[in-house]
Amino acid sequence: MLGKRHKDNMDLLALIQAMDTTLGEAVLIQQLTSSLDRPSLLSELEQTHFPICVSVGEEDELMPASALSHLNHSDRYEVRVAADCGHMLPIEQPKWLADVLVQFYSGGCVTR
Numbered sequence: 001m002l003g004k005r006h007k008d009n010m011d012l013l014a015l016i017q018a019m020d021t022t023l024g025e026a027v028l029i030q031q032l033t034s035s036l037d038r039p040s041l042l043s044e045l046e047q048t049h050f051p052i053c054v055s056v057g058e059e060d061e062l063m064p065a066s067a068l069s070h071l072n073h074s075d076r077y078e079v080r081v082a083a084d085c086g087h088m089l090p091i092e093q094p095k096w097l098a099d100v101l102v103q104f105y106s107g108g109c110v111t112r
Contacts, residue, residue, distance in 0.1 A: 003059040003086035012091055035062060042067065046076050053078045053104045055097060057085030 006012050020028060045052060054071055056063050058081050071077045080100050082093040089097055 001062065001087040003057055003084050003092055005084040006086070006088075006092050012088070015091060016088070040067065042070055046074070051078070051104070052076065053080060053100065055080045055082065055089060055100050057082050057087060057089050057092060059084075059086045060089075062087045 002009070002012060002016075054077050056068065056079070068079075071079045082089055082096050085092045085096075
């Protein structure tokens with residue numbers, strides 16, 4: 001689930017293994033089941049009246065291309081894409097994600 005740049009990063013791999021050890025098999029199975037088998041909520045989100053910022057790694061193999069395309073072609077969402085990053089955005093690009101969150105909660109996502 002890591003991006004190409006981080007696949008051999010021993011510190012990140014150790015962190016992921018520690019998370020796995022701490023949380024256990026049942027949590028991993030629940031997380032994977034919830035992540036892989038879920039309905040799209042895009043149409044419901046488009047009916048909301050609050051800002052929505054979506055952050056995703058450019059190499060996230062779990063993000064369906066169709067969903068990302070929909071997000072990018074809608075005026076409803078501000079999409080932020082992290083370079084050199086897979087699905088593990090908070091641990092692969094923590095400073096980038098922190099900057100996006102600070103900017104969002106200070107009045108909106110960064111401009112494209």
